[in-house]
Amino acid sequence: QTNKQTKQTNKHSVSSNNKMVTVTGATHFPWIGALIMGIIFLACIVRMSEATTYYISATSGDDSSAGTSANTAWQSLNKTTGIKFQSGDSLVLERGSVWYDAWVALPKVEHFTLGDYGNASYPRPTITMSQDAAFARPDCVNMVNADNVVIRNLHVAGCFNGIHLEYSVGNLGHVMIENCYFRDIGVPLGAYSPSNPQWGSAVSVDRLTTSETVTNVTITNSVAMRIDVFFGGSSFVNGLYLIGNTVSKCNGNCILLSGTNMHLSHSVFLRDDPKNLFLYGTTDVIIGTVSGVNSIDHSDFNSRGEYEAGPDGCTIDFETSATGFSIVNNTIYRSWGGGVMVFGHSTTSHGFTISGNVFAYDGCVQPRSDQAGIAFMCPGGNQPSGIVSNNTFVTCAGVPAMYDAIPGCSDNVTKVNNAINTYQVVEEPQLTFNPVAPTSTSEYVSFPAQAVTKTPNATIRYTMDGSRPSQASPILPPQGVMLTWPGPNFALNVRAFHPGMQPSITNGVIVERATYKPRQSKDIGYLSTNLDTAAIAPSSISISGWAVDTTPISDHGYDALYVMFTFDDGRTFSQHILANTPRPDLVKANIAPNAEHGFDLSITDSVTIQTLLQGNHTLDCFVTSGGIARRQPKRVDGCPVCFCNGGAPCSC
Numbered sequence: 001q002t003n004k005q006t007k008q009t010n011k012h013s014v015s016s017n018n019k020m021v022t023v024t025g026a027t028h029f030p031w032i033g034a035l036i037m038g039i040i041f042l043a044c045i046v047r048m049s050e051a052t053t054y055y056i057s058a059t060s061g062d063d064s065s066a067g068t069s070a071n072t073a074w075q076s077l078n079k080t081t082g083i084k085f086q087s088g089d090s091l092v093l094e095r096g097s098v099w100y101d102a103w104v105a106l107p108k109v110e111h112f113t114l115g116d117y118g119n120a121s122y123p124r125p126t127i128t129m130s131q132d133a134a135f136a137r138p139d140c141v142n143m144v145n146a147d148n149v150v151i152r153n154l155h156v157a158g159c160f161n162g163i164h165l166e167y168s169v170g171n172l173g174h175v176m177i178e179n180c181y182f183r184d185i186g187v188p189l190g191a192y193s194p195s196n197p198q199w200g201s202a203v204s205v206d207r208l209t210t211s212e213t214v215t216n217v218t219i220t221n222s223v224a225m226r227i228d229v230f231f232g233g234s235s236f237v238n239g240l241y242l243i244g245n246t247v248s249k250c251n252g253n254c255i256l257l258s259g260t261n262m263h264l265s266h267s268v269f270l271r272d273d274p275k276n277l278f279l280y281g282t283t284d285v286i287i288g289t290v291s292g293v294n295s296i297d298h299s300d301f302n303s304r305g306e307y308e309a310g311p312d313g314c315t316i317d318f319e320t321s322a323t324g325f326s327i328v329n330n331t332i333y334r335s336w337g338g339g340v341m342v343f344g345h346s347t348t349s350h351g352f353t354i355s356g357n358v359f360a361y362d363g364c365v366q367p368r369s370d371q372a373g374i375a376f377m378c379p380g381g382n383q384p385s386g387i388v389s390n391n392t393f394v395t396c397a398g399v400p401a402m403y404d405a406i407p408g409c410s411d412n413v414t415k416v417n418n419a420i421n422t423y424q425v426v427e428e429p430q431l432t433f434n435p436v437a438p439t440s441t442s443e444y445v446s447f448p449a450q451a452v453t454k455t456p457n458a459t460i461r462y463t464m465d466g467s468r469p470s471q472a473s474p475i476l477p478p479q480g481v482m483l484t485w486p487g488p489n490f491a492l493n494v495r496a497f498h499p500g501m502q503p504s505i506t507n508g509v510i511v512e513r514a515t516y517k518p519r520q521s522k523d524i525g526y527l528s529t530n531l532d533t534a535a536i537a538p539s540s541i542s543i544s545g546w547a548v549d550t551t552p553i554s555d556h557g558y559d560a561l562y563v564m565f566t567f568d569d570g571r572t573f574s575q576h577i578l579a580n581t582p583r584p585d586l587v588k589a590n591i592a593p594n595a596e597h598g599f600d601l602s603i604t605d606s607v608t609i610q611t612l613l614q615g616n617h618t619l620d621c622f623v624t625s626g627g628i629a630r631r632q633p634k635r636v637d638g639c640p641v642c643f644c645n646g647g648a649p650c651s652c
């Protein structure tokens with residue numbers, strides 16, 4: 001995969017002083033500043049040390065090379081097996097490279113960077129899994145006892161866990177994951193259970209025994225699309241920082257906050273709607289038992305959904321017994337269930353602060369009691385306590401701003417200065433592309449993404465780094481922002497502002513442009529086949545044709561494919577052959593990039609011939625290898641063919 005487009009300016013910048021850190025115009029709490037400065041200091045130490053950088057390229061590497069420069073890169077990810085990385089080492093993957101059904105497994109790395117090299121305008125290095133087996137649980141990246149590690153600029157797809165951190169030793173951590181792209185991460189459908197889905201995660205932190213504590217895990221400026229869970233396994237994490245990320249189409253409970261010092265900030269959640277039923281309900285953020293200082297701030301939650309007949313669909317769920325949790329300055333828009341649900345089990349949550357948020361049209365269609373902007377549930381009669389202040393509620397007809405499932409449930413909650421149907425909210429901006437003509441044959445194209453809002457004179461601002469747009473973000477020009485394809489995948493987020501009104505909810509689109517090719521390109525990836533001849537004669541049986549797979553996993557059509565031939569479902573005859581007979585006509589017809597894709601099978605066994613000359617028989621033929629047919633054989637065009645008495649072709 002080679003891409004030569006201009007570089008997009010969708011980077012995040014970090015500036016700091018003694019009081020605050022600013023990331024793409026968003027002012028964060030001082031704890032974020034201290035965290036990022038600490039990681040920057042750590043990175044400086046790594047750079048100063050005597051360290052080795054190892055390079056891997058799927059397109060130009062060679063596993064017999066040294067692997068210590070771009071010119072001597074390895075090719076396979078499994079070359080890391082058995083390498084004992086030293087403190088300060090780095091492993092970098094070439095941008096534009098794709099590895100299929102391969103993974104990075106790194107036991108015990110410290111002061112280590114896993115990242116990228118090459119042209120920054122090329123797509124991120126991609127690790128993608130097919131998950132053939134129903135109960136497969138593959139990781140794209142697995143690290144054991146990682147300490148002081150940076151993981152950046154990777155694209156992982158198709159695995160059960162995108163990045164899986166496992167710990168058998170306590171007091172490790174300090175992991176930074178930045179500017180990564182996660183897509184199609186989750187449990188195989190064949191292994192899914194409605195009562196216990198065992199979701200996969202974009203990022204998962206697990207301990208191998210029961211006593212480890214992991215310190216300071218940060219995920220920033222990353223994007224996730226079509227996943228089960230964005231972050232899972234936090235109960236033993238002390239210091240979780242989720243900053244400036246975008247999550248779209250999350251299937252399960254997207255984030256679990258259950259540990260010490262958990263923070264979700266300046267992030268965007270877009271249309272998270274389960275594709276599978278979980279009998280006990282899903283939510284964007286589920287809050288378990290927490291301690292220390294914990295918060296959700298300056299984030300937007302757009303249209304949290306629920307599987308039809310599912311029992312939940314709230315945006316934020318105080319599931320058990322959180323103490324001292326803050327939810328401030330967020331917008332929760334059109335949540336299927338309550339915007340915030342204060343639940344509980346044997347006990348419930350206390351000392352929480354819900355302040356400065358906008359709740360717009362939440363719980364409007366939920367048929368159960370967890371409706372409204374904030375729903376207080378009081379299971380077992382346990383009453384929560386906290387402060388609900390300075391929030392703005394815009395409600396639907398017949399749906400309250402706050403709701404007690406049991407009369408008096410929220411009597412211990414202080415409610416002050418909340419505005420109900422008083423302020424207007426700017427209309428959600430809508431995005432649209434203005435693509436090139438479908439007849440374009442250009443390998444690299446540019447066209448704008450535009451956005452409009454129905455609120456007159458509103459100003460639309462945007463980000464391209466995964467974060468929630470703020471008043472300090474750039475203004476989206478009326479003609480839109482020009483995007484170059486192909487390039488790295490990213491989130492384009494837009495938010496509209498108007499004086500005297502509450503800002504709109506953030507809307508966004510995940511721009512999946514890494515695999516762009518012209519609509520008519522032969523490299524899009526097709527399986528093209530044909531059975532040219534099939535004849536039964538007294539002396540031989542001849543079968544000829546061709547098969548070409550132009551998907552990337554078959555090297556865009558260069559690889560020869562295996563074809564299986566059977567008579568009578570294999571009872572009479574069965575044989576596999578490699579379709580590599582030269583067929584120059586395929587190159588002239590622009591069907592294949594090289595000629596070696598023909599098959600020409602001659603059967604001369606007299607017993608088989610005599611059998612097929614008597615009675616009725618069926619020839620069938622299937623491609624069994626390549627990118628499209630490797631999971632399920634694909635029938636060759638023209639098959640099956642039937643033969644009647646004497647070997648004459650007849651209707652099947």
